[in-house]
Amino acid sequence: TQLLEQSPQFLSIQEGENLTVYCNSSSVFSSLQWYRQEPGEGPVLLVTVVTGGEVKKLKRLTFQFGDARKDSSLHITAAQPGDTGLYLCAGVREPTNSNSGYALNFGKGTSLLVTP
Amino acid sequence: SAVISQKPSRDICQRGTSLTIQCQVDSQVTMMFWYRQQPGQSLTLIATANQGSEATYESGFVIDKFPISRPNLTFSTLTVSNMSPEDSSIYLCSGGQGQGETQYFGPGTRLLVL
Numbered sequence: 001t002q003l004l005e006q007s008p009q010f011l012s013i014q015e016g017e018n019l020t021v022y023c024n025s026s027s028v029f030s031s032l033q034w035y036r037q038e039p040g041e042g043p044v045l046l047v048t049v050v051t052g053g054e055v056k057k058l059k060r061l062t063f064q065f066g067d068a069r070k071d072s073s074l075h076i077t078a079a080q081p082g083d084t085g086l087y088l089c090a091g092v093r094e095p096t097n098s099n100s101g102y103a104l105n106f107g108k109g110t111s112l113l114v115t116p
Numbered sequence: 117s118a119v120i121s122q123k124p125s126r127d128i129c130q131r132g133t134s135l136t137i138q139c140q141v142d143s144q145v146t147m148m149f150w151y152r153q154q155p156g157q158s159l160t161l162i163a164t165a166n167q168g169s170e171a172t173y174e175s176g177f178v179i180d181k182f183p184i185s186r187p188n189l190t191f192s193t194l195t196v197s198n199m200s201p202e203d204s205s206i207y208l209c210s211g212g213q214g215q216g217e218t219q220y221f222g223p224g225t226r227l228l229v230l
Contacts, residue, residue, distance in 0.1 A: 033219075042120070042208050042221030043159070088158060102212070103149055104219060106158045 003027070004091055006107035014115055016078050021110045023089035024071045030092055032072050033104065034063055037086040046074075048092075079114045086111050118143050118211055120222035128228045129199055136195045137225045139209035144189035145220075146213045150182070153206040153224070165192040165209075199229045 005024045013019055023032070031050045035043035047056050049065035049072060056063045060083075062075040076083055090104040119142040129135050139148065151159040163184055164172040171184035186192040196203050206226050212219035 040223065042210070042223050044221070045218050048218075086156065102147060102219075103161050103164060104159075104210075105161070109156075109158045111156060 004089055004105055004107035006089055006110055008110060009108060010111050010113075012113045012115070013079055015080055017114075019076050019079060019112070021074045021087055021089075021112075022071070023073070023107050025091060026070065027091070028069050030069075030094060032065060032069070033090045033092065034072070034074055035088040035090060037088060037109075043086075043088055076112075079112075081114045081116055084112055084114050117218070118145055118220040120209060120211055120220050122207075122209060122222040122225050124225060125223065126226035126228075128230060131200050131229055133199055134195055134197045135199065135227060136193050137207055137209075139192045139194070139211075139222055141190045141211045141220075145211035146189070147219075148186060148192045148209060148211045149219070150184060150192070150194045151208045151210065153208060155206065159208065162194070162207075165194075196227065199227075201229045203227065204229045 007022050031048055033048045034046045036046055037043040047058055047063045049063055052067045052069045054065045060077045064073045072089055087110045089107040093103050093105050121140045123138045127135055148165040150162040152162055153159045161174050162177045162182055165184050165186040167186045167189055181197055183195045204227055206224040208221055208224045210219045210221045
């Protein structure tokens with residue numbers, strides 16, 4: 001099983017602060033995804049990173065994939081209350097057979113609270 | 117994109133009973149998956165639902181406890197059998213077209229077993 005470690009597990013900050021969430025694994029992933037989940041809803045994909053060293057930006061969110069494709073980070077600049085939610089990294093798992101599909105191995109998640 | 121709906125959205129069940137959760141996608145998807153999530157925690161893959169063949173289960177999950185059907189490319193069901201309080205959780209289905217493609221998630225079914 002390819003395990004993903006996410007840190008921190010909980011984060012409470014004030015509006016306007018910056019933060020970084022880390023996702024680390026001892027395994028190499030062909031690609032890695034970041035999701036955001038709000039209470040009562042399913043996770044929603046934010047970004048997919050594929051190439052080692054890749055950096056992607058989504059407004060105030062910056063995602064980086066490590067050179068060795070084992071780790072990733074999510075940096076939020078000037079956090080807003082609307083950023084509150086559970087952030088999940090997920091490694092895309094190669095199929096183990098023709099029926100297993102490209103399932104996701106999720107990290108434990110980072111619960112972010114941004115207060116006004 | 118794909119929109120995924122689940123029924124029921126929540127249920128309270130007695131131990132020893134079974135509950136079937138339905139997952140409907142508004143478009144055909146190649147892959148469908150079932151996950152379990154404790155509130156505020158991460159998702160654990162239960163199985164891959166395969167059209168026309170038996171589901172592929174992850175370690176720790178078995179067909180007798182979690183039978184899955186997938187009769188076509190837009191629909192799947194997960195049954196939680198002979199429930200116990202330990203089965204209380206959020207069950208989510210997802211669908212996607214494969215590697216590199218977005219996986220879309222349903223809103224989840226919140227199950228409480230008494």
